[in-house]
Amino acid sequence: MPQFMDIHHGMKAITAEQLREAHQADLAIESDEGVHFEHVWADPDSGEVFCLSQAPSANAVRRVHDRAGHSADEIHPVPLSA
DSSP: OOEEEEEEOOOTTOOHHHHHHHHHHHHHHGGGGTOEEEEEEEETTTTEEEEEEEOSOHHHHHHHHHHHTOOOSEEEEEOOOO
């Protein structure tokens, strides 16, 4: 299944607890769209959050994030990794 990296901007000062809660919100509904979120990272200073997922499409990733209440600003395919 294709992989995607999505980026959320504007989440300055996000805490570890807030990051876990947002990630859990995604995990709770990811199967509705055939998505699996593998990992999430955050930089509280810049306000950027990064999510790595496997999904049938970027639109499926977008729908999960939209429904979970934290829309992705960018979604990039990851066609090659090592």
